[in-house]
Amino acid sequence: MTSLNDLPIRDDLRGREPYGAPQLDVAVRLNTNENPYPPSPRLVKALGEAVAEVAGSLNRYPDRDAVALRADLADFLNADTPGAGLTAERVWAANGSNEIIQQILQAFGGPGRRALGFEPSYSMHPIITHVSGTAWIDAQRDEDFGLDPERAVAAVEAHRPDIVFLTSPNNPTGTALPPEAIEAILEVAPGMVVVDEAYGEFRREDTLSSLELLPDHPRLIVTRTMSKAFAMAGTRLGYLAADPAVIEALLLVRLPYHLSAVTQAVARTALAHSEELLGTVDTLRHERDLLVGWLRSQGLRVADSDANFVLFGTFADRRRVWRAVLDQGVLIREVGPPEWLRVSIGTSEETATFRSALTTALKEAQ
Template identity: 50%
Template sequence: MTTLADLPIRDDLRGQSPYGAPQLHVPVALNVNENTHGLPDDVIDDIVGALAAAVRGANRYPDREFTALREALAGYLGDAVRPENIWAANGSNEVLQQLLQAFGGPGRSLLGFSPTYSMYPLLALGTGTEWVSASRAEGFVLTADRAAEQVRQARPDIVILCAPNNPTGTPLDLDVVTAVYDATDGVVIVDEAYAEFMPAGTPSAVTLLEGRERLAVSRTMSKAFAFAGVRLGYLAADPALIDALRLVRLPYHLSALTQAAACAALRHADEMLAMVGEIAAQRDRIITQLTRMGFHPYPSGSNFVLFGGVAEPRAVFDALLAQGILIRDQSIPGHLRVTAGTEAETTAFLNAMEPFAPAGE
């Protein structure tokens, strides 16, 4: 039987592993930061109606510039952006891939601050871009001075800042973004996939776009909008930067069905985001209860919690899985990560963690 090793694959891809978060059918899946709350019925009805209308025109190619969706996304982000500042694709990973296709590639580099989202180095690899791993301070914090100094030393073509950071949940102050931007002539990407879970009133990097033509702020509808299965990511940037993405996108890359579903969901943004407060409450409950047990959860501005103090992470992971509870082993020694789910899911996780509490040893 032919194997991958028998094929003339690129040399730099040999021996690599694809992104592979487990997709297991378990009662409590808290491993990939999905929104575990279902869509409200009235939102579902509106989306189904929009899809039915879109299907009637499915014999024609979709609007290549996804005009209605760009207008809806600009309206959602607020006064800091206009439709011409918006780009969208099939999930924020495709948005990031397109940025690397346009501004990365052979002979160019992407710098990120580890530990961070595991797809960043994989996207770099897939586009022939060198991955440069910079470091964080104790507690996974990233300060403006530390970040800017590492950027000046490495001189990357692209810098990516995860805000809040995945897998640690660490919030990112906007002064880090401005310091990094001033320290490089390259493109700066701020990945705000979990921005809606930050405290109300927290400013977005979108507010920094004016006068910064090399800044791109990436978002997704997968998390707060409970739209992971739809695959809709987007970014806000200077129109000139978006012109660069048109050079690398596939023709008609965003289907008419995706556009219709996303526009329908955005019409219900307030209702959809009402779930965010419930999820944040469960996240804070996890932090409180894990602290009580003697674990070390880190501050989180996202819908998940990274916690340390786990003597045997793999053993705990397996024990929880045996009970139908799936969390995430990020290969950070002594640590595990859990998504904040519904109240019932969170309760199941916390009860399962009690026997492993360091305070009980």
């Protein structure tokens, strides 16, 4: 039989592993940072009606530019961050934030160009960077997973990247960046600066969004997703806000009709019910903060989190702890620095189950 090594794939792809978190059939899954609360019966009915409405015209292509959806997204972002002044012309949408990242790299990266990020951070940034033929520069975060503005500026000035990726709140650490660090990087970056705010809705009330910086920075891109706080991971809808010229650049690389009519209808319906969908955010924040306190009371190190997950450690053998928790029906994530583990915030019942499983695992590890 033919193996992958027998195929004439690109040399730079040989030896790489595909991205993916374990998908296991266990009672409690807390490894992919999903919102654990499903749509209500009322919303399920509305979603079904929206799909039924477009079903009769699926023989036709969808709106290629998703204008109505982008207008709805702009309205949502303006409500989230008053003063952002967004319109449909300043918002773009795609199949998940990963396609957004891919399009950015296709437009502003490529062979002979470089992208810089501060790791540990979202692993898809370097993966998509490599796949696009762009060189990746790992500038590393601080020891506490923060980002000192002076050190960050020095890295940007030294490497002069075409794209800078910043993640706030950061995945997998949950750490939010101070606005002064982002502004300092914007002042010296020679190319585009992308702030990935996939977990932006979970940020603490005193944590600002980079959307507020958009009016003064035409090379800033702020990305978001409906997969996390919106509890719409199955919809696959990511989006960004930027200067209209950035949207024009992305139109050069987007695939024709990349967002299906069904995706657009479901996303618009979710936005119309955003109050209900985001009604669980405060609950998840509360559960997060309780869990951070409990983990620290167990003598563990915990990164400060503005997201819907918590990074905790440190373990000489994290695989042993991960397996011991899994053996009790709870799936968490081996990700980030080698001695750390990450757990998503679930329902109060799921979190209680995790605490019990981890308590047992820690005893077994002694």
